[in-house]
Amino acid sequence: MRRLHLTLRALVIIAVILGLLWVGYALLRQRPQDLPWTRLDLSQPVGLFTGRKLAALTGERAQCLALLDRAGIAYTAMKPGGGEGQCGYADAVRLKAEKGMIALSPAGVAPSCPVVAALRVWEWQVVQPAAQRLFGQPVRSITHFGSYSCRRMYGRSQGDFSEHATADAIDVAGFVLADGHRISVVGDWKGEGKDAAFLREVRDGACDLFSTVLSPDYNAAHRDHFHLDQAERGATGWRACR
Structure with a gap:
């Protein structure tokens, strides 16, 4: 003893x-971003606790909007809406068009504030650096399949609701470079050139920022997009990356 x-x-x-x-x-x-108790700063490089701090913004509307303001991100805060019960959103944000910033296409999408915050960090710290290194030019826009959708996971009739049901997710379909070159998940994921390398790099980088990242490596349902969400469990360290 x-x-x-x-x-x-x-x-x-x-x-x-x-x-x-x-x-x-x-x-x-x-590197204060490597410490769990420091304040999140969207302008800082990704740290050990950046992803958890972003996920902890879920349900913290005022705190998240203040974070976007400090980072100089132009947005429109949407009114609460959506369906009833487990469907609906209270902190949806629509990004405004800004010179030099990646646009979302279609532009009318309004994910939750924590998802938007993570998207901007992903853009600054992962997507644009990868595009400059591999293609010598920036990404102009990100194409997507939407954010809010009142449905259960994987379109089931029973079981847990998807993070899409609260606008805490977005499905990224591809990227358009400054010269108009298009990179799509469905068309380029299985390749061996720069387009495929870019997709894998930005997928891996997203795993440090979102609670859940699902790609074609996960299953056939994700063969044409990256599912990125900011589930609350990400604040405790349980993350999914496939």
């Missing part, structure tokens, strides 16, 4: 030392 107590004490001491080293490392590198 005494040996067990000594072992537990040693483990606690090691954990404390490792924690202090981690905090010191993050502070010395000036």
Whole structure:
């Protein structure tokens, strides 16, 4: 028993030392985004806790809108709407057209604020850097299949409702570069060139920002799009990336 107590004490001491080293490392590198208690800043590079902090914005409308304001993101906050019961949204946001920013096509889509916040970080830190490196030009627009839809998961008649039912998801179908070149999930995912490499890189990068990322690697239902959502469980660390 005494040996067990000594072992537990040693483990606690090691954990404390490792924690202090981690905090010191993050502070010395000036990366507050790697610490769980620091305020989220959408302009900062993606950190260890960026995804969890974005997911924690679910249901926190005022806090999320203030975050968009601080980042200088132009948007229109939508009135609560949608269906009844488990369907409906209270924090939907429609992005405004901005010079130099990626547009969503169709433009009328209004995902929840946490999804919009993650989309902008994805654009700044993942999508545009990948496009510049692989193609030497930026992405002009992201094509999608929509956000809000009052339905259950995978179109079932029973079971849990999809994150689409609360506008906490968006289905990304492809990308259009500045010169008009189109990259589609359905047409380019299985390729071996730059288009396929780009799609895999932006899919992997999305996994650090969204609670759930589902691609053609998941199942046939996602053969033509990336499902990106900001489920509340993402704030606790349980994330899905396929």
